[in-house]
Amino acid sequence: MSLLDQIKMLDDGVAGVRKLIPELPAGVEMCRMLVLISESLQAELEHKLRPHKLNDSEFRTLITLFSRPDGTSTPGEVCLFTSLGVTNMTRIADALVKRGLITRGPSAEDRRRVVMQITPAGRRFVRKMLPAMFPRLKHVFAGFTNTDRSHLNRLLRKLAYNLNQLEHAAGDPP
């Protein structure tokens, strides 16, 4: 089923609920739509990655190392940038090491730490893969004017701000 079909069914479903519970706030459809769009974006990315036998997590990890000045970082730090859970990092790094895209070894300064470093092959991979994604990425925003873009950016950040408050509020907002 296509994304638009999914959204259609979502709208129908919410309409059905609203008939029974009219107080249902207006934002539900948008929240769910946002989730659907996000899933579709992820799927799009994974689709591009699959032929190379990498998944989103592994790619994000690789890119994070790529973007560091010296191409190195530690599992904990990578997780800060990628929003991945630390516990996954071991497995992800295992996979990248096996593919020869990064190396991993103990840190000299602090022996609790592990340093991950992108290899030349890893750098080549990123430099080849990333640009290959640009056309599709651009198409996602096709027909968006500059003000469209900046509106969307502003509204998403506002949403994030509100959500952030919710995270920190224990119970219901006043």
Next chain:
Amino acid sequence: MSLLDQIKMLDDGVAGVRKLIPELPAGVEMCRMLVLISESLQAELEHKLRPHKLNDSEFRTLITLFSRPDGTSTPGEVCLFTSLGVTNMTRIADALVKRGLITRGPSAEDRRRVVMQITPAGRRFVRKMLPAMFPRLKHVFAGFTNTDRSHLNRLLRKLAYNLNQLEHAAGDPP
């Protein structure tokens, strides 16, 4: 780490990549931000559900049945509305049956089918749970004017439209 922190790290990370690959299109941050927001929304919902020992999938399934005129549907149909995979439906229905929120039995007309029906307890549960979520849901859109809302709605649907085209295009867009 809070959502705003995550977005901060995301922005920093993308900036780092852009230094090395300046052609990186403008939309990346927004795409990733969208995913982060979606994850946060999901987490928020699951947080509300956890005390009741239900997860998002189970709740969506329950609400779908709730919204049907006769409170019944089939696994396949529920999946259309919820965007869940059919293969998960067995397990999800198992859980809901065990909790006494739905019943499940063979269909009289078509014996390939299974009919799921929400129980009175299930209806009570929805009627109690849903309104409890409204305050937080409203807070997500706090500070949004009506035009904000309709802009966001329009832009998200436009995004969905573009993504939908990508799904159907085999390779890169022309």
Next chain:
DNA sequence: TCATTTTATTTCACCAGTGAAATATGCATT
């Protein structure tokens, strides 16, 4: 210095989603 606490990574058991294949029924065509 030695005990305590903090930090970094890993391991493990569990939960949830996925695609491929199995099963079972219905439907259509000969």
Next chain:
DNA sequence: AATGCATATTTCACTGGTGAAATAAAATGA
């Protein structure tokens, strides 16, 4: 009515994320 195709659900093996606990090294400080 028999064959083959379509539909609906389930099963299964696999992948990936999560929290709690294990491990190990550094930092703190009496």
